[in-house]
Amino acid sequence: MGRVPCRGQQRLAQAVAARYRTAPFSSASSAGWPFDLSAEERSVNRSSPDKHSRGRDAFQAAGSSPTVHLLGAGKVGQCFLDLCAAHGLRLVSVTDSSGTLYSKAGLDAAPLAALKRAGGSFAEGAKAEPLPLETALRVVDADVVVDCLPTDLDELELAAARVRQLLDNGQAVILASKSALLGDTETLLENPRRSRLGICALLGGTGQALMNELEELRVRTQRILCVPNATTSLLVGEIEAGASWEQAIDRARVEGLFESDPQQDLSGRDAALKLCILSRAVLQRRCELGEVLLPDAGIDVELLRERALRGRTTRLLGSASRELGPELRYEELPRASRLTVPWRRVAYGYELDDGSLRLHLGDGVGPRATAEAVLRDYLALCPAPSEMKVQ
Template sequence: MAPPVLRVGLIGNGTVGAAFASALSANHERVTQRIGRPLRLTQVVVRDPDRHRRALPSIRVHDDPEGLANDPSIDVIVEASGAPDAARWLRRAMERGAAAVSANKLAIATDPLLLAAIARRHPLFHCEAAVAAALPIVRALRDSLDGEEILALRGVLNGTTTFMLTEIEAGAGFDQALNAARRHGYAEADASADLTGRDAAAKLAILATLAWRAPVTLSDVPTRGIDPDVIHLVQTARALGQRVRLVAEATRSTGLQLRVEPQVLASNDALARAEGVVNVVEVQSALAGSLTWYGAGAGGTRTASALLGDLLAAARALAGSRADRIAA
């Protein structure tokens, strides 16, 4: 008997969602081979289904995310909407036994139940795309370093502020740098989550939850972002051969210390290598020592890579251990 089709529903068809739909279509044969069963994207949910869309042949496009979450024909929900309500849809899908994949750091980092699922490595919930796009930092903490004691982690996790700080280093004013970030598609019209540090704090909350296996929410992270005053700090640092970056860090000693703030970094600090939309993450662990990840932390295609990987992980989790037996 042919294996049943794995049905995927996508919420969001913007920068990330559209890139994911294209990547899935371009890699369809590879993905189906790897999961060992046919796969179809059957529904796409958006805010406004009447707006013109890039061709989504034989896919139902609608505006009912709740309905998608409840639809028993959908095996995996991939969420790339940025909607604040998304946590409810993701939980609902998982409650009925479907798998959920999300790129939505703010929805995850404000939902204690999803954070609890992350802390205990729930096999049906995957969120690599929510932190640093395709840098495999979520999977590293979740799986590769799972037996380890994590001592500290720090990173430059927000591409918009890094791009702006790079522009300011080159002489731009604050608003000029922000407008350049918007022109390049790095900052949204409302860039407040980037500028206040909330975006970086949400990513730190997810990483700290994974590292120390207990929910850390966005509100647990003392956060200071960047404003026009940062120009003076950048200029002073530059004169001394140093750089300013918005750093997110967590350390475990007597308790858990968390913070997001602009920091002056020595030129040989790994985090000072972050330029443009490059993210850098550094983890200190008892056995592995210091590990660093470096690469583009934003953009539709980069983030689609992480969503594809999570889709495969979700499909394998749904299949259970059946497919994983080694033939004698």
């Protein structure tokens, strides 16, 4: 049974349609998926980012949408391909671990999504090239690069350098992967780079709010309090409702919430990555991944049930302050707490100098919702054609 579009999805569709003169590409537009390096590689003056940026305004004058290069076609990448097909985004290139497909005229996103869901690879496409990622990015030279690659803790500096180069070239970059920001939070969030960087999906749909308020939050935030991991919230809710540990795990799998390595969620490591990024971005304190204190033990099923009988609940709560380093723990909370969010939400709270809590709630949970958060960044970063009014 197909998923019924919610109001948020409908608003996204209307926003894309209102902003750009787009229509889904037909399969004929990408027949053969040609990748002719000699014909397509462009000569760009990389020492002049301003000149390069001005060239990216061409799509505005033409009233067309910007070109998009998708990196990574796991669950989130596949859902983003669905959105490209549904909203007519001008997808010109896709890259997975096997190679890169590129067509200047545009790729048909729907069969690419189906290919990946069937276990195929982009290398199966005619004329796909097994290019190194950096080479593919230089050749394709898209207006917008969407990074849905898995977070790789062994390649953080490389990922950060790649994104810095793209931003300095005047390209927009949208991150669902955490690698680049973990590799270099400070300089990627400097202006003018920050104005071309989207992190809405990376923080569960709250990244735009953080970017919009970052300067104020850097001055006023005394402590960060967050519930950044929806998987553990779902597991807690299922167990409180009477499910066994195995049944709760099965539900999380059905909802598609687990990272590629489920232990990333269960151990708190996924939440630790986000808390480390926030500590650097907002508190501007040096924070290494190994400094984040993880829960001493995993989820205690009997303890959760005992708390529930007392009318309380539990969340994997992250905290960090200017005096104390980042820490994660399974915290008992009142059910009326603003941080007691349902599992389809994440919460990032910033305790300000007047004692108030600035709360950012995000719905970018699961592959589809994460892809929709990527689309929101696309709409925010890509200017509308100059002769059209944005609703």
